[in-house]
Amino acid sequence: MALRTMISGRAVRSGAAMGARSISSWWRNVEPAPKDPILGVTEAFLADPSPNKVNVGVGAYRDDDGKPVVLECVREAERRIAGNLNMEYLPMGGSMNMVEETLKLAYGENSELIKDKRIAAIQALSGTGACRIFADFQRRFRPESQIYIPVPTWSNHHNIWRDAQVPQRTFHYYHPESKGLDFASMMDDIKNAPNGSFFLLHACAHNPTGVDPSEEQWREISYQFKAKGHFAFFDMAYQGFASGDPEKDAKSIRIFLEDGHLIGCSQSYAKNMGLYGQRVGCLSVVCEDEKQAVAVKSQLQQLARPMYSNPPVHGALIVSIILSDPDLKKLWLKEVKGMADRIIGMRTALRENLESLGSSLSWEHITNQIGMFCYSGMTPEQVDRLTNEFHIYMTRNGRISMAGVTTKNVAYLANAIHDVTKSP
C-alpha cells in the first residue's frame, strides 16, 4: 500500500505526468457565466478599434472631453492622506466619522434621528455592498419576507437579493408609452401587496429610466406605505447628481421620515464623489430607539465579518476629510452641481439635435427624465444597430448614460439614434 502510494505519488510529482490524475477537472460542470449586461458593455467598447466609438453604457461620469474625472476636492483629500496615515484595520462597522457625515447627507444635517442615535449604520462596499448586507440581514431576521423591486431596475438588484436568497416580487414603475411613471399601476401594486411587505425604492434619479415620482406622488406613496405597514428600503446612488442639490435629491427620504417610517437606506459615493473604484458607501437602518440601533448594528457587522471582515479605508478617508472640512465640502457641492449641470445641458442638446433632425418621434422624455440615465425607448434591435453600425455602446434596454454624452459626440449620437429609429 505504501509502495503503491509512493509510486503513484512519484509519478504524479514528475512534471511529465502532470495532470495524469486530474485530467478531468473538478470544474467540469462549471458553465461559463453570462456576461454582465452592464459591465460587459465597457469590455466590448474597449475592444472596438473605431475612432468614432461612443460609450454611453456604464454610469460613470465623463467630462466634456469624454474623460473620467477625479474631483478637485478628492485630489486635495488624497494629498493630505498619501503616505501619512497608517492602514490599520477599520472597525467592522467602518469609519465612524465617515458614517456620521454620510448619515447627515441622507437624513438631514440636524436630524433628530441622528441625535437620538436611532440609526444603525455601517460603512459598506459602495451601494452594492450596502444593498447586499441589507438583503442578507432581511433574510436572516425576516426569513418569511420578500422584496418588491420596481420594473425596471438596475440589473444587479436582482442578483443581490437572489444571492441573498430573498424571494423577489415586482411592482409596476415605468410606463413605456409615456416614457414616464406608471403611477396608477404602481399604487395598485403597493395596495395589493400583503401588509408589511418590503419595497426597494430608488430615492432619486431612477436607474435605468431616469423617471422619478414628483414630490406629491412621493407623499402619496408614503401615505400608502403607512396604510399598508410596508417597509421602505431606499437605494440612493445619485444624491446630488439628479438636480445638482443633495438636499433636494433626498426629498423622498425626508418625506418618508416625516411620516414616521422606519426606513433602510443604501448610499453610495461612487458617482457623486467620483469614488467609483474605491467602493465607499453606507448602509443605514432606522430603529425605534438607541438600544435597538446598537443591536441591529451589531448584527449588520456580524454579516460583514464573514464577507470581508472590515471595509476598505482609503475611500472612507477621502469622504471624511472632504465632508468634515467646510471649504472642501463647499468645493464638493460646487463640483457635484457642475456635473449635474453638464448632464442636464447634454439632455437638452441631445433632444434639440433629434428634433432638428426632423424626427417624428417625441423626445421630451430626454429632458423630463433626471439623473445620469435616459431611457430612450429604443428596442434591443435598434441598440444592436447602434453598436454594429455606429459603434455606440449602451445596454440593450435602451438606457443611455448621459454622462458619456459630450458636445463633441452629441450630434453623432443624435444622428445615429435618428437613423435607427426613423420610419423606413
Added chain:
Amino acid sequence: MAMSATPATLNVLLSFPSPNQRRLHLGTSNQSSSFLRTHLVNTKSFSRTTMTVAVNASRFENITMAPPDPILGVSEAFKADTHEMKLNLGVGAYRTEDLQPYVLNVVKKAENLMLERGDNKEYLPIEGLAAFNKVTAELLFGTDNQIILQKKKRKSVIDVCVFCSLKVATIQGLSGTGSLRLAAALIERYFPGAKVLISSPTWGNHKNIFNDARVQWSEYRYYDPNTVGLDFNGMIADIKAAPDGSFILLHGCAHNPTGIDPTPEQWEIIADVIQEKNHIPFFDVAYQGFASGSLDTDASSVRLFAARGMELLVAQSYSKNLGLYAERIGAINVVCSTADAATRVKSQLKRLARPMYSNPPVHGARIVANVVGNPELFSEWKDEMEMMAGRIKSVRQKLYSSLCTKEKTGKDWSFILKQIGMFSFTGLNKAQSDNMTNKWHVYMTKDGRISLAGLSSAKCEYLADAIIDSYHNVS
C-alpha cells in the same frame, strides 16, 4: 386610480389597525419627547399629526445583540483599558519595537508614485486590477511556473494588454476574508453537499465564512496540547476518513492561531493522502513572507502541491506582509487542470462577486501592483519583509529566554521557538487567558493565542511573568 387623499380620509384609513401598526410605547421621557419632537415639530399640515402618531413597529424588534467578535473585540477592549502596563497581543497586526503601527516604506513610495501619476478612480473590472492579478499569481506560484504562463493579447489601437493566465483563475478579492468567501460561495454553488475540513483550531472567522456561505464543515485534528505541537497522525487520519472529494483547508505557512507548520516531509505526505482521497486542497495564505522572512520559502507548500499537477484553491492576503490591512487587498486563485476550466471558473467567481460588491477597491491593488511589479521596490520590500519577520523572531527568542529564566518547575517552553509566524499558541486555557487580561492587562484571544507582532523586546519580561503566573497559578 391615484387617490387624492383628503385629511378626513387619512384619519379614517389610519384608524383601521393593521398588523404592523401599533402605538409607539412612550417609555422613557427621553424617548417620548424626542418622538414627539420628531413627529409633531416637523409635520407640515395639522391633519398629518394624527397620521404620524401611529408609528410602524420596527420589523427588527426581536433582534438581539450579536456577540463581540472574539478577535476584533479584543482590540476594542484593549482601547478601553487605562492601565499603564497594558499590552495588546490580540489581533495580528504588526507593530514596531515602539509598538506603533508600521507603514512600509515601499508602500509610501508606491502611494506617492500613484499620487504623482494622478491615477483615476474608475471602476475596476469585476475581477479586479489586471496588473495586480498578474503579480499576485506570480508571487504565489513563482514566475517560472507553468501554470501561470502568461499570454499577452494586444488589443489593437488602444494597446491594452489582457493577461490571461493559462490554468489559474485569479481574481482580486477583499483581502483574505473576501477571497475565502468567494471560494466558499463557489463551493456552495458547484459542490452542493461537499464538506470543507478545517484544522482544529483555526482562525476564528473561517467557521463564520463557511457558515454564512452555507457550506458544511468539520474539523481535522491539528494541534496537540500535550506536545504543543502538530498532531500529525491525527491530521492524516482525519483527512483520510473524510468523504472523497472533500475540500481540505490548509494554512500555507505560519498557521493561525498555533504557529505550528508541517515540515516539508509532512507536506509531501499530506499531499499524498489528499491525492489518494481525491480531495481538493484549499490554501489560506495570509502570511507569505512573514513566516520565514522569505516570500519563496513561505510559498513552498503551495508550490509543492501545484507541482504535482493538483487542482487547488488558494486565498491570499496582503494585510500583513505589505501592511495593507485596511485596504482589503487579496486574491482567490483556482488552479485548474485545463485552461478552459480556468476561464469558466473565473467567470463564475465574477458572477458571485458582482452581487456582493460589484468590483473590488482599487487603491490597495494599485499599491501591490506598483510594489511587486517594480524591481527596485520589490527588492526593497523583500528587505522590509525580512526586517519585520526578523523582529518577530527576535522577540520570540527573547520571550523564550525570559520564560526559561523565570520558570521554576521545569516546564519546557521550547515549543515557542518551534512555532513560526506572527502568533504563538501559549497552551494557556480560557481561564488562564482571562487571568492574563484581568490581572496582567495582557490582551489576547481566549484560545491562548498571542500575537508576537504586538510584543516589544522591552515587554518580554513582563509578559513572561504574566504567562508563568497564569500557567502555574490558575487552572
